[in-house]
Amino acid sequence: MFVRLVYESFRRQRRPKLLAGVAITLGVGVATAMIAVATDIGDKISRELRTYGANILVTPQDDTLDLQIGGVDLKPPSDGAYLNEADLPKIKGMFWRNNIVGFSPMLAVPVTLSGSDGTLLGTYFSRRLIFDNHEFTTGVRNTHPWWKVQGAWPDDESPDVLLGARLAGKLGRKVGDQIEIVGQTHRVSGILSTGGIEDDEIVAPLAVAQWILGKPGAVRRVYVSAVTKPEDAFALRDPKTLSGAVYERWYCSPYPQSIAFQLQEAIPHSHAEQIRQVAQNEGTVLSRIKGVMLLLTLAALLASALAVSAAMATTIFERRSEVGLMKALGAGHAAVASLFFAESALLALGGGILGFAGGSLLARQVGRSIFGSTIAIEPVLFPVILAIAMVVTFAGSALAIRRAVQFDPVYALRGEG
Amino acid sequence: MRGRNPRTSMFLRMLMRAAVLRRGRAASALIAVVVAAAVTTAMLNLSADVQTKLRKEFRNYGANIVVVAKDGQSLPSDALDKVRSVLAGHGLAVPFAYVVARTANGQPVVVSGTDFDEVRKLNRWWSVSAWPSKAQDALVGTRAVAAVAPQGRPFDLSFRERTIHLSPTGTLRTGAAEDSRVYVSLSDFQAWTDIKPSTIEIGATGSSSDLAAMVQKLAEVVPSAEVRPVRQIMEGEARVLGKTRATVTAAAALIIATAALCLLATLLGWVFDRRRDFAIMKALGASGRFIGGFVAAEAAALGAVGAVAGFGIGIAIAVWIGRVNFHTPVAPRFDVLPMVLAGGIAVALLASVIPIFMLQRVEPAMILKGE
Numbered sequence: 001m002f003v004r005l006v007y008e009s010f011r012r013q014r015r016p017k018l019l020a021g022v023a024i025t026l027g028v029g030v031a032t033a034m035i036a037v038a039t040d041i042g043d044k045i046s047r048e049l050r051t052y053g054a055n056i057l058v059t060p061q062d063d064t065l066d067l068q069i070g071g072v073d074l075k076p077p078s079d080g081a082y083l084n085e086a087d088l089p090k091i092k093g094m095f096w097r098n099n100i101v102g103f104s105p106m107l108a109v110p111v112t113l114s115g116s117d118g119t120l121l122g123t124y125f126s127r128r129l130i131f132d133n134h135e136f137t138t139g140v141r142n143t144h145p146w147w148k149v150q151g152a153w154p155d156d157e158s159p160d161v162l163l164g165a166r167l168a169g170k171l172g173r174k175v176g177d178q179i180e181i182v183g184q185t186h187r188v189s190g191i192l193s194t195g196g197i198e199d200d201e202i203v204a205p206l207a208v209a210q211w212i213l214g215k216p217g218a219v220r221r222v223y224v225s226a227v228t229k230p231e232d233a234f235a236l237r238d239p240k241t242l243s244g245a246v247y248e249r250w251y252c253s254p255y256p257q258s259i260a261f262q263l264q265e266a267i268p269h270s271h272a273e274q275i276r277q278v279a280q281n282e283g284t285v286l287s288r289i290k291g292v293m294l295l296l297t298l299a300a301l302l303a304s305a306l307a308v309s310a311a312m313a314t315t316i317f318e319r320r321s322e323v324g325l326m327k328a329l330g331a332g333h334a335a336v337a338s339l340f341f342a343e344s345a346l347l348a349l350g351g352g353i354l355g356f357a358g359g360s361l362l363a364r365q366v367g368r369s370i371f372g373s374t375i376a377i378e379p380v381l382f383p384v385i386l387a388i389a390m391v392v393t394f395a396g397s398a399l400a401i402r403r404a405v406q407f408d409p410v411y412a413l414r415g416e417g
Numbered sequence: 418m419r420g421r422n423p424r425t426s427m428f429l430r431m432l433m434r435a436a437v438l439r440r441g442r443a444a445s446a447l448i449a450v451v452v453a454a455a456v457t458t459a460m461l462n463l464s465a466d467v468q469t470k471l472r473k474e475f476r477n478y479g480a481n482i483v484v485v486a487k488d489g490q491s492l493p494s495d496a497l498d499k500v501r502s503v504l505a506g507h508g509l510a511v512p513f514a515y516v517v518a519r520t521a522n523g524q525p526v527v528v529s530g531t532d533f534d535e536v537r538k539l540n541r542w543w544s545v546s547a548w549p550s551k552a553q554d555a556l557v558g559t560r561a562v563a564a565v566a567p568q569g570r571p572f573d574l575s576f577r578e579r580t581i582h583l584s585p586t587g588t589l590r591t592g593a594a595e596d597s598r599v600y601v602s603l604s605d606f607q608a609w610t611d612i613k614p615s616t617i618e619i620g621a622t623g624s625s626s627d628l629a630a631m632v633q634k635l636a637e638v639v640p641s642a643e644v645r646p647v648r649q650i651m652e653g654e655a656r657v658l659g660k661t662r663a664t665v666t667a668a669a670a671l672i673i674a675t676a677a678l679c680l681l682a683t684l685l686g687w688v689f690d691r692r693r694d695f696a697i698m699k700a701l702g703a704s705g706r707f708i709g710g711f712v713a714a715e716a717a718a719l720g721a722v723g724a725v726a727g728f729g730i731g732i733a734i735a736v737w738i739g740r741v742n743f744h745t746p747v748a749p750r751f752d753v754l755p756m757v758l759a760g761g762i763a764v765a766l767l768a769s770v771i772p773i774f775m776l777q778r779v780e781p782a783m784i785l786k787g788e
Binding site: 048051053146 | 445463478646647656660683741
């Protein structure tokens, strides 16, 4: 009898049921989309923040002091220690290898160009490396995304070079010209503009710089761009003082500190340190954006809860006379309430499933159009969303159901509720 | 109300009585308008404000424009004042002078003279154990400490046969070139070396077009120097800001749409519920136009009152969000009031017109019979 009542109610009252169903679907859809976007936004913005470039710098452990003024290295190239290029692919064998967006080794050597002193910077552009049968590409195109090249990026295996924009203007060279560096001719494959000191330099594949210096495999410093977690009090602990499980937890959190620590382990005789300008600010910017999204999600949940409860209240209120009839025929409060709750539950279930599907699509669309990548929907979100839909629908209908149950059947039947 | 047209006075009286007698239903409709208006106001404020607020956060990345003297020379002595006058309070300008000095045992080290009070505000990521305050206090980079002042004792540095005696007040950690340097105050530096600043780092606030204009102006004001926008900082900011703004706008639009739909549904129910009242009016001889006007006036009043109240609450929410998330007060944007007001009245009117239109085709007798 109960099932039949519910069934008939849905069959006969298609319009109001549809209205309530649509409201629930919309509300759940918006909530799903917002929760999905908000849970993923940290990761997405982290990746965007990598536009700021490397956040960890690896240098030789017992290096002499840097003598850098305005980006120009005044230290004689023979001075100080070097890292070994052959150790670099090991970076991709680290615990947090998937968080490493890229790395670029750098080696600056002094050269004479048509009578005046200049600097040649050796690096990777987009070098293919293999570690553990796993191939990957890395170089300044990952770690220095603000470098712009007019012409073409040189191949890392070739002797082609990039000419800094200001230097090219001074020397009067164009893309495709030849340039003589230390007795060898190189082709200028492109003009580089960075807005920094590189505009006055020649940028060449690492092997060219190593050959000029006469030290194969030498690397002065490595810029590493890693996706990190904003540091907290725990991140600042010294790993040497941590024990067992606490150490594990520190090691397995992608803090800038722990990634730097692992880089030091991966590359022998190295010192890795976070570049505070980039790493520190990342955390604050990220937490502000996450905060905004959290507040927006709360607002979305509130708005959809209100929409659902308003729709439920309206549909129930319209059925006063039906309640009156049921009560006149002897139905108790519990029977009437359970009928309405069963209907609400069915609506919540249907609307919840549809809304989840629609919201997921919406989130994907937002991800694709704004970030150019899809937003991952966690499967665990489904039961959570369904539970939220149930709770909101019940909470929204509770007040209306209470009022409906308390109608005096006489008035309700006369239509004077 | 004496002397007025009796029709008007009846109309007003009906509006008043409707609000007073049906308090419960009218109140719930009003609450719906208030909530929707509050949510909309807060969202509009937030999406308009998030850009300004985040831009302030991005200034913590430090200089976005650098003025550098050409080829190792110094900047003219009035350069800093000129730069500051161009900025006109929209940012910070910090001078830096550099030399390579030698320690007591002959090791070369880069020494920089700067304005500590300003650099502290510009480069907030500098991790400093203690900022120098007295003359001949020095800030020593963490890598330079071992070479310069291993036990934290006062030390001598020499440049062109002139020696300065410094005491290491604090250590500096940045993870970049600064770690290998020694920083002293600009006055100590100039007294010691006679060298003027060669670089001015500028952290300017504003949109990308503001900054481009500023770069141009700076180049005109200090023609002997090169003015470089720091592309790493500018591009990163533009990118992250753009994406965040797009996300927040999309989310705000969704939420506003949900709130508007919720309001529409509530008001539809509210008007539809009162069909018996309208039927009685009609039976007593009111014209369709009169009833339509009555409902519309009622809805418009409800929309207006709700929108204004909701606007106030929404502004309060926006101010609260600003304080909680960005730790700075938000300047409430009163220019969204007309938008919220128009939106509230429009939705209320829409919600009242639909049911009236439907009811007009029904005979009053049918409604009064309860069918």
